[in-house]
Amino acid sequence: MIVNRILQLIKYKGINKRKFYLETGLSNGYLDKVKDVGVSKIEHILNTYPDVNSEWLITGRGNMIIKPFPIGEELDIENALVQEPNSIYKVKTQKQQVPLYDVEAPAGIVSLFKDSSQAALDYISIPNLPKCDGAIYVNGDSMYPLLKSGDIIMYKKINIAAENIFWGEMYLVSLTTDDLEEFVMVKWAQKSDKGDDWIKLVSENPQHQPKDVNFKNIKGLALIKATVRINATY
The missing domain is CATH 2.10.109.10 (Umud Fragment, subunit A)
Incomplete structure (x- = not known):
């Protein structure tokens, strides 16, 4: 279930539900009230955490986090997955519109x-x-x-x-x-x-x-x- 994967994401980020709701704009207690998560809510989560792999969040396939790449390298991160989250990386992200x-x-x-x-x-x-x-x-x-x-x-x-x-x-x-x-x-x-x-x-x-x-x-x-x-x- 997407809700279970969101809870895994919250644990990975080292935050509590209250901070998650505040950062994503979802209402307090939302994850305790629903069994499925709508498309608009998923978009809120992915926009808030651009390092999250959308395929993993929706289907459970692949790794949770998109892999950043080392300083000096040019790499398309669309399909890359995280291996060393504590290393120093230069992250290539889409500009926010x-x-x-x-x-x-x-x-x-x-x-x-x-x-x-x-x-x-x-x-x-x-x-x-x-x-x-x-x-x-x-x-x-x-x-x-x-x-x-x-x-x-x-x-x-x-x-x-x-x-x-x-x-x-x-x-x-x-x-x-x-x-x-x-x-x-x-x-x-x-x-x-x-x-x-x-x-x-x-x-x-x-x-x-x-x-x-x-x-x-x-x-x-x-x-x-x-x-x-x-x-x-x-």
């Missing part, structure tokens, strides 16, 4: 944090970029001067829970107000004085006041991994 989305498009906010497909405006590739789920343009001045309108932020979705948040980091937050109006915003995430069920969203721009939000109103949460600024268009 991060989809750039338009949250101003119809249903853009609704589908941004869901598995349902949304057409991308374009794709961004940056060397050595941490794993990202997507990118969007910044709109507004709440994070100015750190971010300005027109900048691009690149994010990795996480499960909505206080224990998954790295306090003090910057997040993309999708939330609804009590009158069901939807917003997507970029804020610093800080602990709220109101308790564990709340999060304080803080702007970089001092003209924007901090706001305490109940977790029940948060519909999506993503850690900002990178930012892109274009200083000239000529």
Whole structure:
């Protein structure tokens, strides 16, 4: 079963299930709830761990890990399998193509944090970029001067829970107000004085006041991994 092979992979990586869920974006307890793993979830795992042999994960054939190759050698690693995981290697990997989305498009906010497909405006590739789920343009001045309108932020979705948040980091937050109006915003995430069920969203721009939000109103949460600024268009 694929679930059993995923558990082997977790053990090989030396991580626990919680870290696996956090890194792959799968929901907490997912492996305990399913007997089979869908294609979209497999893609999440392979994108997160590009050294994993897809044939092994899906069918059980071959070795778990794709073999890297020694420094100075040029080698196609598609069919190579790991032999010395503790050696120093130069790893040849595919560049990550991060989809750039338009949250101003119809249903853009609704589908941004869901598995349902949304057409991308374009794709961004940056060397050595941490794993990202997507990118969007910044709109507004709440994070100015750190971010300005027109900048691009690149994010990795996480499960909505206080224990998954790295306090003090910057997040993309999708939330609804009590009158069901939807917003997507970029804020610093800080602990709220109101308790564990709340999060304080803080702007970089001092003209924007901090706001305490109940977790029940948060519909999506993503850690900002990178930012892109274009200083000239000529």
